[in-house]
Amino acid sequence: MPAESDCTEMLDSETKAVETPEDHADELRLWLRLLTCTTLIEGEVRGRLRQRFDVTLPRFDLMAQLDKAPDGMTLSDVSKRMMVSNGNVTGLVERLVESGHLDRRTSETDRRVQVIRLTKLGRAEFRRMAAEHETWIADLFAELSPKDVRELMRLLAKTKASAQKSAARRRP
Amino acid sequence: MPAESDCTEMLDSETKAVETPEDHADELRLWLRLLTCTTLIEGEVRGRLRQRFDVTLPRFDLMAQLDKAPDGMTLSDVSKRMMVSNGNVTGLVERLVESGHLDRRTSETDRRVQVIRLTKLGRAEFRRMAAEHETWIADLFAELSPKDVRELMRLLAKTKASAQKSAARRRP
DNA sequence: CCGAATTGTTTTAAGCCTAAAATGTTTTCC
């Protein structure tokens, strides 16, 4: 089990002869644990949203984005913020307009663009849900000390930056 | 902006008169960051799997579970491990049997149970993909030091435990 | 032994999600 180059930066990885396949088991385990945590919490939140408010998580997430943007957002903005595909947003918005939570209009200055906003109803319902949602999250993370929270924030920021760089390396 | 009880453990929260709504903004930010990291990495892995191997992430994940279980698993086992619904696994397995990656048979001792295994083809293809997958993960986490990785592992373990307790409190 | 719970799986109905192609609009740049 060769674990020699665990910490080396290997700036010349391009030209290096790869004879000893590196051991990335730790990173793999970390990724699986990260995924487990997210899946666990996401499932819990999804279930509570459905039970308490009969709303789906994606609908809640979309409304959360709009609640932070009183002047509305374009579909593209929403799509980028939520990190989901464009087509996904189209359908989600359709259903939320249908149910009276969203208002959608074509931009005056650019007829390609659709601007969406929360309706009065949408905003009221979201605020009500968000207040309770926040307590769920607090409860789910209850065993972490404030120091743990800070430290996790720091390390996840580093993780995000690392992943973004890696993604950019592939798709420049 | 009241932030007084930031660190108190509040063991008597049951009987406490809740006059000052607590501030859980930090936990909320932490959750959003956790979600962002996972979504980012998951999307990257999904795209690479599709591009390089024309395989979906759920198929890969299911094969990963089976690769660790040479004697096969029941559908329930898979469902629990992957933290997805039973019905989800049914369809996933159907398609993987169809494509020749999985073998499925009814248990001899309990006719309710379906045992699934990787076929020779399934195992070979998975191993080929897994080797490359591991390097992607390593690259995505490349900017984290070994110490960062250890620390993240520790904090995520704590997070998982916390979330599980919270979930158990609700659904005992 | 037999009815009642429990367990494992599938079905159903609805919604979510993606990648890729198609459509319509605006900008860019000769």
Next chain:
DNA sequence: GGAAAACATTTTAGGCTTAAAACAATTCGG
């Protein structure tokens, strides 16, 4: 001005996902 590139959104086709109900087989308690 007009072709080409870029942009915003929708459509399409297919797969994923869930919650809840239905079905089938086993186990448990009297």
